[in-house]
Amino acid sequence: MGKGDKKTKRGKINRGTFGIRRPRIKKKPTIEQKLNIGNKAVPK
Known part of the structure; x- marks a missing residue:
């Protein structure tokens, strides 16, 4: 056992x-990705 x-x-x-x-x-x-998870664009 080894290399x-x-x-x-x-x-x-x-x-x-x-x-x-x-x-x-x-x-x-990353922190930025965590913050943007729930912020998806919603069509009007």
Whole structure:
């Protein structure tokens, strides 16, 4: 187990891939996006 192992976190970092052991970090919504969620244009 180590850098060459596909199933370990260290192996995923070495290969530059993602999976169950190393999920992608999702971007958090910014404050501006949070404020604009309910402010959609309403047709008259």
